[in-house]
Structures are given as C-alpha cells and as structure tokens.
Amino acid sequence: RGKKAFVAGVADDQGFGWAIAKALAEAGAEISLGVWVPALNIFESNLRRGKFDASRKLSDGSLMEFVKVYPMDAVYDSPEDVPEEVATNKRYAAAGDKGFTVSECAKNVEADFGKIDIIVHSLANGPEVTKPLLETSRKGYLAAISASAYSFVSMVQRFGPIMNPGGAAVSLTYLASEKIIPGYGGGMSSAKAALESDTRVLAFEAGRKYQIRVNTISAGPLGSRAAKAIGFIDDMIRYSYANAPIQKELEAREVGNAAAFLLSPMASAVTGSLVYVDNGLNAMGLAM
Ligand code: NAD
Secondary structure, X not given: OOOEEEEEOOOOOOOHHHHHHHHHHHOOOEEEEEEEHHHHHXXXXXXXXXXXXXXXXXXXXXXXXXXXXXXXXXXXOOHHHOOHHHHOOHHHHHOOOOOOOHHHHHHHHHHHHOOEEEEEEOXXXXXXXXXXXXXXXXXXXXXXXXXXXXXXXHHHHHHHHHEEEEEEEEEEEOHXXXXXXXXXXXXXXXXXXXXXXXXXXXXHHHHHHHOOEEEEEEEOOOOOHHHHHHOOHHHHHHHHHHHOOOOOOOOHHHHHHHHHHHOOHHHOOOOOOEEEEOOOHHHOOOOO
16 A cells, blocks of 8 residues: 655655655655645646646656545644635635644644655744854744744644554754854754754654654755855855765755655664764764
8 A cells, every 4th residue: 555645845857856756756656745835826836737748757767646636734723723814814814724834724624634654844934044143033943943943843743643654754853953164044053953952852752642653854954045145055065065974966856765764664774863964964073
C-alpha cells in the first residue's frame, strides 16, 4: 500500500518541500500539498500551465502527481483565529469555504483520505528576518515563532489523531538555532531553536499517544524563494562550498532523500532527532 503524505510549504519547485514531495513520490507515496493561501493561485496556475513539468519528472519517466492541493495558512489553528481583514481578503476568500486553518486542513484531509502516514512541515516566515535581533520588535519576533515553530506544534496536534501508528513527521531547521549566523534575524534563529526543542518533546508525546515519530532536518543553504528573501543566501552557499567537509553545492534533492528515509520504516527507531544534511558544515569549528 502506498503511504499517504501531506506536505505543507510548497509553492514552487525550488524549495525543500518540493524536493521532499518528489523523493516521497519516487518511493511510491501519494502526495497532497498544503499551499500558503497567498501563493496558491500562482502555484496552481503554474502547475496547470506545465511550468513545473520538467521538475515533476520521476525516474520511471512519469510525472509526479498531487492527489490534492489544500489552501493553508499555518499561523491560524481554527476559524476563530482568523482576523476579519484576513477572512475578507480577496485571496483568502477565494480559498473556498472549507477553510485554510490547520485544524480545517486536517479535517479536510481526513474527509478525503481517512488516515494518513506522513506529514511534512517545510515552511517558515519571519517578517523581520532581515533585522538583527537587537532591532526586532516583539510583534516580529512572535510572528516568526508563530509561523515557523508553533505551526509545527499545531500540525502535530491536529494531524496526529488522523495518522496511522508507525507514521512520521519531519520539519526543516537551520544551524542558526545553535550557532551565531549573523544576518538570520527577526527571531528566526529563536524560532528554529524552539522548533528543534519541540521536535524532542513532540517525539515523546506523539510517540506515546499516536505511535508516530518526529524528526527535524538541519539543512544547509539552498537558494529557495524564502532564502532569497533573507538576502545573503549566495554568500552562505559560497561560504559552505569553501568551508564544509564536502565541497559541493547542496541540492534540494539530497534533503528530499534524507527526509524520505526519516519518513520511511527504514528509520523506524529514529525519533526526536536532529539530522544534519549540510555537507557537514555544522561539524566545523574553525573555517579552513
Ligand atoms: P520555500 O520558499 O520553498 O518554502 C517556504 C514555504 O513556506 C513557502 O512555500 C511559503 O509559501 C510557505 N509559508 C510561509 N508562511 C506560511 C504560512 N503561514 N502557512 C503556510 N505556508 C507558509 O523555502 P525553503 O528554503 O525550501 O524553506 C522550507 C524550510 O526549509 C523552512 O522551514 C526553512 O526555514 C528551511 N530551511 C531553509 C534553508 C535554505 O537555505 N533555504 C536552510 C535550512 C532550513
């Protein structure tokens, strides 16, 4: 039986979410997506117009299919949390009456598929990411934590009950949680630290309650849409290339493969782990 996977945080074919979906599809999983509401329209029209067809190509020559694409905004847990100005916003109103909050997504997925096996959290947002922590507002800091860390807690809370025992969750984190990475601001470093700590606590709680595993991948730099918004991604890629034990550019596919492993029965005893997929850069003390 093919595993059923819900991948949150795909809006084009450039990021880690896409690469994870693709690695899961290669392994025979059935993929549904949760796409951020403001990006939904453009994603669906690009998909329809064949813009992603080259990246959809699987090794057997077929194209990766998404069985369903759900509108999602992971900063809201249930309809009561959605402010009036968001609910009435053109794009959000166009998302339909089945809702886009995390609990509604889980409910919609359950109605369409019953129980699922895999959830992927490949999303982050920090409105003040370009500001140093010394200049970050409370609002910006809390927004980063809400979109980038609590969103994962919320997903495990809401999707846990609709997951089969033996299922697994994975998220994406970054080294800035544990080492100083100047430029990764706005409370995003704090959000990643929270996400990593929550990975351990959720592994325990959801492991006991739902028999599912929870892991996170600390990925090296990739020139995704989100990363380009931070502004220094090209420098990070160059730095990693020059200083990591393995001197090559990180491919999203490599993170996709590691995620597919963590989400598969091959990793049945791996939970609460932070796995580095970064060409080993994290292990360096002094750059050489
Ligand atoms: P990306 O732009 O492909 O993915 C981020 C996604 O988050 C986008 O699709 C965006 O639409 C979505 N999103 C933002 N706010 C949302 C919300 N409120 N609700 C639902 N979706 C929302 O970029 P990416 O770099 O592949 O990012 C994926 C994950 O990888 C993130 O957690 C990021 O922090 C992490 N990561 C990235 C790098 C890197 O260098 N690119 C390195 C380490 C970790």
